Amino acid sequence: MSESIPAIKLCYLKDAGKYRRLNEGLLLKSLSESRAFIRDRQSRGIDIYIWSYQGQEGYFYLQNPMAQESWAIIFHESGLVSAPLIRKIAEAVFREFPALYRLDSYPAPDDNADAAFEICLGQFDEDPAIQGRTYFSPQFSERQLAFIAWRFGYIALTTNRSGDKISRIDFVRRDRTMDKFLRSYALFYELIDEEGHISEGLHDPALLDPPAGLQAHNSVLSEAAGQIIAYLSGELQEFSFPWEIEEGTAFQKGVWEITRSIPYAHLFSYKDIAGKMVGDEKKAIQLSRAVGQALGANPLPFCIPCHRVIGMNRDLTGFTGGVDIKDFLLNLEFLNFN
Numbered sequence: 391m392s393e394s395i396p397a398i399k400l401c402y403l404k405d406a407g408k409y410r411r412l413n414e415g416l417l418l419k420s421l422s423e424s425r426a427f428i429r430d431r432q433s434r435g436i437d438i439y440i441w442s443y444q445g446q447e448g449y450f451y452l453q454n455p456m457a458q459e460s461w462a463i464i465f466h467e468s469g470l471v472s473a474p475l476i477r478k479i480a481e482a483v484f485r486e487f488p489a490l491y492r493l494d495s496y497p498a499p500d501d502n503a504d505a506a507f508e509i510c511l512g513q514f515d516e517d518p519a520i521q522g523r524t525y526f527s528p529q530f531s532e533r534q535l536a537f538i539a540w541r542f543g544y545i546a547l548t549t550n551r552s553g554d555k556i557s558r559i560d561f562v563r564r565d566r567t568m569d570k571f572l573r574s575y576a577l578f579y580e581l582i583d584e585e586g587h588i589s590e591g592l593h594d595p596a597l598l599d600p601p602a603g604l605q606a607h608n609s610v611l612s613e614a615a616g617q618i619i620a621y622l623s624g625e626l627q628e629f630s631f632p633w634e635i636e637e638g639t640a641f642q643k644g645v646w647e648i649t650r651s652i653p654y655a656h657l658f659s660y661k662d663i664a665g666k667m668v669g670d671e672k673k674a675i676q677l678s679r680a681v682g683q684a685l686g687a688n689p690l691p692f693c694i695p696c697h698r699v700i701g702m703n704r705d706l707t708g709f710t711g712g713v714d715i716k717d718f719l720l721n722l723e724f725l726n727f728n
Contacts, residue, residue, distance in 0.1 A: 395482040396443035460491040496522040536611040540595040556633040561711030595622045624726040627654040645684035652698045655727035
């Protein structure tokens with residue numbers, strides 16, 4: 391999100407001298423007292439981190455309540471820290487701990503306003519009785535994400551780190567596993583109920599507005615969402631929004647490239663794709679399973695229309711979103727094509 395963030399470093403016993411210099415408020419008189427203090431904090435599950443940024447230095451305490459890696463609390467003790475710097479230190483902590491979702495930061499910064507980061511609204515900002523601020527990982531993500539609500543739950547669109555292309559499309563629905571990145575956004579959008587299940591979507595596809603605390607959708611997300619909604623409404627057959635494949639083996643990319651060429655409302659079999667890759671019918675049959683596995687790893691459904699690939703017996707086998715979604719998309723295309 392930012393060009394530069396503070397460097398943070400775990401304070402070990404060997405760093406007692408530096409910690410003693412920074413920690414003037416505790417009046418630690420010797421290195422042995424400083425080491426004893428650090429050891430005491432460690433025994434209570436509290437880590438001390440030293441930060442440095444643009445010639446400034448300080449430290450903070452970090453603790454994971456109930457040993458949850460998704461939630462942490464940091465406490466600043468080394469003097470007043472400005473709101474923008476508090477926010478940058480929070481960003482550094484999120485970078486250091488990718489599994490972290492929520493970070494509560496105490497005490498309050500030396501000013502209440504943070505004009506440079508208006509989108510980061512903590513749950514404590516409007517409570518003068520609590521000197522703290524809460525941050526969430528989606529607020530610091532290098533990628534942007536948007537959700538389209540539809541009859542099968544949600545379609546998540548994710549940009550690359552530059553924000554100028556779509557790099558990932560996921561189907562988010564009830565009883566489907568999500569990685570930590572998707573789950574953090576689903577939590578922030580409040581799409582997960584108290585039992586941990588994804589909530590119901592909408593019958594007619596619609597782009598969800600970002601919640602308070604997140605930036606507005608950038609132009610790429612808005613364009614891609616608009617085109618996918620038009621496609622799901624039967625008004626569009628080809629996509630023109632920018633996208634890119636960030637990873638994949640040579641074999642997977644070969645399968646995806648052939649799949650990309652399948653026209654709207656047309657069908658290929660796994661064997662058809664394998665045949666285009668090897669040019670031999672016997673080898674194509676042997677390779678069909680590997681083709682199916684490659685399509686199962688497709689990062690960009692819709693752009694790479696793997697729903698148009700079926701089994702040799704015209705079975706709707708396999709689809710990352712579910713066979714019911716595959717059936718729906720094919721019926722949608724056949725009806726509109728005819």
